[in-house]
Amino acid sequence: MRILIVEDDPSISRLVKETFEDAGHDVLTATDGKSGEQLYTTVPIDAAIIDIMLPGLDGRELCRRIKSTIDVPVILLTALDEWGDKRQGFEHGADDYMTKPFIPEEILFRLQAVSRRYRRSAASHIQAGPLQLDLREYEVTLDGQLFYLPKKEFELLFQLASFPGRVYRREELIDLVWGFDFEGDERTVDVHIKRLRHRFNHPAISIRTVRGVGYSLEVNG
Template sequence: MLLVKGIKILLVDDEPNILEFLEMGLENEGFQVFTAQNGMSAVTMVKEHQPHVVILDVMMPGMDGFEVCRMLKKLHNAAIIMLTAKDEVGDRVKGLTLGADDYMVKPFSFEELLARIHARIRNHYPHLLSEVAIGPFRIDDRKLEISYNKQVLDLSPTEYALLKYVVTNHSLVLSKSMILDHVWGYDFGGDDNIVEVYIRSLRDKLNDREHQIIRTRRGAGYWVEIQG
């Protein structure tokens, strides 16, 4: 699990049922949760509570999520995850251009939202995290170490970045292009087969000969099996 004591999340959605469901789930995960049902309330809550993460619905009456996102980024550097009922490229581009950090299409699983929240916290507020424990993995950014079953792995900087990425996003299937962008950078001009080379090396170090830890979904990408 991620150690999240003191981390504040603001939920912004005009549907009470969604707010109640997400609030209950996130509080059970240890977050301090605030809610707002419209854009102006969201702006007020951000000023008052300065949340670390904002989960922001796009389709709201009055001030929509895009306008709220624009205003929030001027007030406070929270990580913003936008929610929409439409899987439109234009909407995603608009939200990201205005400063959103991630984008999810309704309906979505709570587990995926939680994984994306964890990723945003790690990227924005690494100083708040004492340690991340996910299944048999422990990730310590202060020491740049990853342990598996209490054994510290001997990893190069690139192996560390890659394993951290796939483990912390273990509920998602990550394509080669996503891995390249995150680990090697958007301007990487080499062969994408380098991902396979590094995955093979990580499997060797994890003694994962049967590919039961780092799994391959043919034609889609890689994901990590976390039991329990």
């Protein structure tokens, strides 16, 4: 994911940036609302983390402008844990709130949770080459042949097929498919990938292993 962080406190901005980069995401940063607006209107983004108290254009208004232009998750940061303040943010389209001070990893988990809801509501049907997936019916179609997969195999394939060519780390797939509170280990991903490869041996699609990193779905030809 490419994430826009708009925060005028350098230490907080650096902390959040490093947290998301360590998790494998691309990060854009801005220190005020106007420069944040310029970034998302010129570079595609997948999500935004925005401080409310920004110089010039404040975070709530920036959130509203983003939401009126592109449908991406937005989390607002605030130093005040007051319902009135949060209510205004939600009225401007925010998907979630974090109150300072916060644990950086919590922002990562919250954004992953919000992003899962977005994918499930916005993309119920996707296609990657000859592969088609219907999230409502949990159906997979390949060259006209219909398959029904176990739930987690389907959700893993759906995640990979949503962004063909994108490399997902094993721990990222655990968070996105099984949830961050999953008590198993990353070998679970390997087992499910092996099963998917066995089911779908097709020249036009393949699940590529990136050694030491994770997996990506490749559409060939």
